[in-house]
Amino acid sequence: DGVTVLPAPQNLSVQSTNMKHLLTWSPVTVPGEIIYYFVEYQGEYESLYMSHIWIPSSWCSPTEGPECDITDDITATVPYKLRVRATLGSQTSAWSTLQHPFNRNSTTLTPPVMEVTKDGFHLVIKLEDLGPQFEFLVAYWRREPGAKEHVKVVRSRGIPVHLETMEPGAAYCVKVQTFVKAIRRHSPFSQAECVKVQGETLPL
Amino acid sequence: HIAEDTSDLLQHVKFQSSNFENILTWDSGLDSAPDIVYSVEYKKYGEREWLAKEGCQRITRKSCNLTMETGNFMEFYYARVTALSAGGRSATKMTDRFSSLQHTTIKPPDVTCIPKVRSIQMIVHPTSTPIRAGDGHRLSLEDVFSDLFYRLELQVNHTYQMHLGGKQRDYEFTGLTPDTEFLGTIMIFVPTWSKESAPYVCRVKTLPDRMWT
Amino acid sequence: GQEFQFGPCRVEGVVLQELWEAFRAMKDIVQAKDNITSVRLLRKEVLQNVSDTESCYLIRALLKFYLNTVFKNSLDKAADSRIRKSFSTLANNFFVIASKLQPSQEKEMFSTSESARRRFLLFQRAFQQLDIQAAQTKAFGEVDILLTWMEKFYQ
Numbered sequence: 001d002g003v004t005v006l007p008a009p010q011n012l013s014v015q016s017t018n019m020k021h022l023l024t025w026s027p028v029t030v031p032g033e034i035i036y037y038f039v040e041y042q043g044e045y046e047s048l049y050m051s052h053i054w055i056p057s058s059w060c061s062p063t064e065g066p067e068c069d070i071t072d073d074i075t076a077t078v079p080y081k082l083r084v085r086a087t088l089g090s091q092t093s094a095w096s097t098l099q100h101p102f103n104r105n106s107t108t109l110t111p112p113v114m115e116v117t118k119d120g121f122h123l124v125i126k127l128e129d130l131g132p133q134f135e136f137l138v139a140y141w142r143r144e145p146g147a148k149e150h151v152k153v154v155r156s157r158g159i160p161v162h163l164e165t166m167e168p169g170a171a172y173c174v175k176v177q178t179f180v181k182a183i184r185r186h187s188p189f190s191q192a193e194c195v196k197v198q199g200e201t202l203p204l
Numbered sequence: 205h206i207a208e209d210t211s212d213l214l215q216h217v218k219f220q221s222s223n224f225e226n227i228l229t230w231d232s233g234l235d236s237a238p239d240i241v242y243s244v245e246y247k248k249y250g251e252r253e254w255l256a257k258e259g260c261q262r263i264t265r266k267s268c269n270l271t272m273e274t275g276n277f278m279e280f281y282y283a284r285v286t287a288l289s290a291g292g293r294s295a296t297k298m299t300d301r302f303s304s305l306q307h308t309t310i311k312p313p314d315v316t317c318i319p320k321v322r323s324i325q326m327i328v329h330p331t332s333t334p335i336r337a338g339d340g341h342r343l344s345l346e347d348v349f350s351d352l353f354y355r356l357e358l359q360v361n362h363t364y365q366m367h368l369g370g371k372q373r374d375y376e377f378t379g380l381t382p383d384t385e386f387l388g389t390i391m392i393f394v395p396t397w398s399k400e401s402a403p404y405v406c407r408v409k410t411l412p413d414r415m416w417t
Numbered sequence: 418g419q420e421f422q423f424g425p426c427r428v429e430g431v432v433l434q435e436l437w438e439a440f441r442a443m444k445d446i447v448q449a450k451d452n453i454t455s456v457r458l459l460r461k462e463v464l465q466n467v468s469d470t471e472s473c474y475l476i477r478a479l480l481k482f483y484l485n486t487v488f489k490n491s492l493d494k495a496a497d498s499r500i501r502k503s504f505s506t507l508a509n510n511f512f513v514i515a516s517k518l519q520p521s522q523e524k525e526m527f528s529t530s531e532s533a534r535r536r537f538l539l540f541q542r543a544f545q546q547l548d549i550q551a552a553q554t555k556a557f558g559e560v561d562i563l564l565t566w567m568e569k570f571y572q
Binding site: 117119120121122124126154156159160161162165 | 360361365366367379
Binding site: 044055058075077181 | 419429430431432435439484485488489498501502505506508509510511512513
């Protein structure tokens with residue numbers, strides 16, 4: 001190892017939303033110099049069976065900014081240890097390790113963004129693209145007393161999709177939540193959105 | 205003794221598999237290789253003996269159909285090719301370990317699209333494979349892949365899509381505008397093997413509504 | 418969502434496609450290192466016609482062997498970062514599955530667990546007949562055989 005002169009990065013923390021995990025830390029500054037950081041991780045298996053083994057992060061070995069997208073590195077629902085060190089030329093800092101191991105099942109799942117429109121008698125929904133790990137449970141109903149709630153699993157992301165052919169003169173409401181298989185958790189439901197169909201009748 | 209470099213005789217020995225039709229292919233490193241003949245052998249992974257493939261001994265073409273010989277989709281196989289030049293030089297190269305279950309790609313399904321006044325019916329026809337069951341009948345893709353399903357998309361005036369899907373073969377997009385053109389695409393999905401076929405595409409126009417004319 | 422159901426043993430929170438993706442990323446590299454094509458560790462006698470109740474005992478024994486013996490010494494030699502990342506995905510997900518398997522220890526299950534143990538011993542003996550390095554490389558390269566078998570219990 002190079003001579004340790006640089007201070008180790010401090011205040012490591014992970015912000016995780018909708019299965020996107022971002023490791024951040026306080027930058028190490030040396031006036032007029034560019035500091036590079038190396039990020040490494042260890043899953044529960046490595047820390048129990050081969051604790052000397054650390055794996056370089058996919059995107060941050062090295063990186064300039066005081067943050068690292070570790071989403072592609074976290075590929076099991078187990079606690080992961082993460083560590084960062086700073087380098088300047090041949091100078092390297094000590095490793096700083098995240099205080100508490102990170103587990104992806106702690107990610108924050110937000111109600112998904114949706115766009116409800118209509119085209120003639122077609123009820124159409126467009127859902128944001130959150131990546132392949134997400135399924136969308138779409139609940140929709142006719143806005144009238146005692147109406148039955150229908151549920152559809154929608155996997156297509158980012159493209160408008162027909163949900164239902166509506167009855168003339170009726171109003172329909174829609175709400176949606178996400179489901180993530182890997183951690184078996186749902187997000188809260190989004191706010192319901194309603195649309196009303198014009199009065200003409202659809203010839204049989 | 206310096207081993208002679210014969211890599212120019214033989215390269216890229218590999219399986220190409222589509223709907224469980226397993227073809228062994230290879231290249232010769234030379235631009236033209238009129239005097240080279242090739243012989244093919246194969247075996248199951250875990251077995252000692254190599255078996256000569258009848259019909260692919262001392263051939264000049266660079267492919268060999270091993271569908272029958274590698275027909276057990278639960279098995280793993282190797283194949284190897286020996287190239288022999290007129291001048292007596294030879295080279296032998298082996299494939300990677302091959303499993304048709306893992307490697308086969310899925311061709312687009314065969315579909316009949318039937319336009320009506322306010323709907324379009326789509327009938328997906330089963331896809332048979334060369335694989336035979338114990339009683340000799342040919343297995344379909346649905347027989348091999350228990351989680352196979354079809355996904356149908358209908359593009360509506362370039363702004364949104366209608367989706368249908370499932371394991372059944374008969375689908376109907378309803379509530380459509382008469383006398384209007386639609387683009388349908390139908391694909392086969394096998395989730396657990398992350399397999400997705402290229403799409404079958406049909407462009408159809410709903411019939412005019414005679415009632416209002 | 419989907420889960421593993423090895424007889425009475427249920428395992429959630431593991432996405433089989435993620436394991437396949439990890440193995441596919443290193444399959445050709447790992448299997449190319451195994452040049453003993455005449456020996457197969459996970460033979461038919463080990464995995465074929467395994468009853469549901471037996472499957473929990475067998476998968477647990479196999480995964481523990483992979484975690485303790487096969488994977489443990491493989492990562493050191495895995496210089497290629499693609500392999501290290503894929504390896505970590507497999508090892509940690511195998512660890513999740515193994516830690517959630519609680520096969521019954523009751524007496525009446527003895528014959529079932531014994532049958533599973535005999536199957537496992539077939540595998541282990543074949544492993545021990547090879548040089549340790551060759552055996553680890555071969556077992557590592559046969560993860561697709563294991564995943565193909567595990568697939569039957571993924572619903």
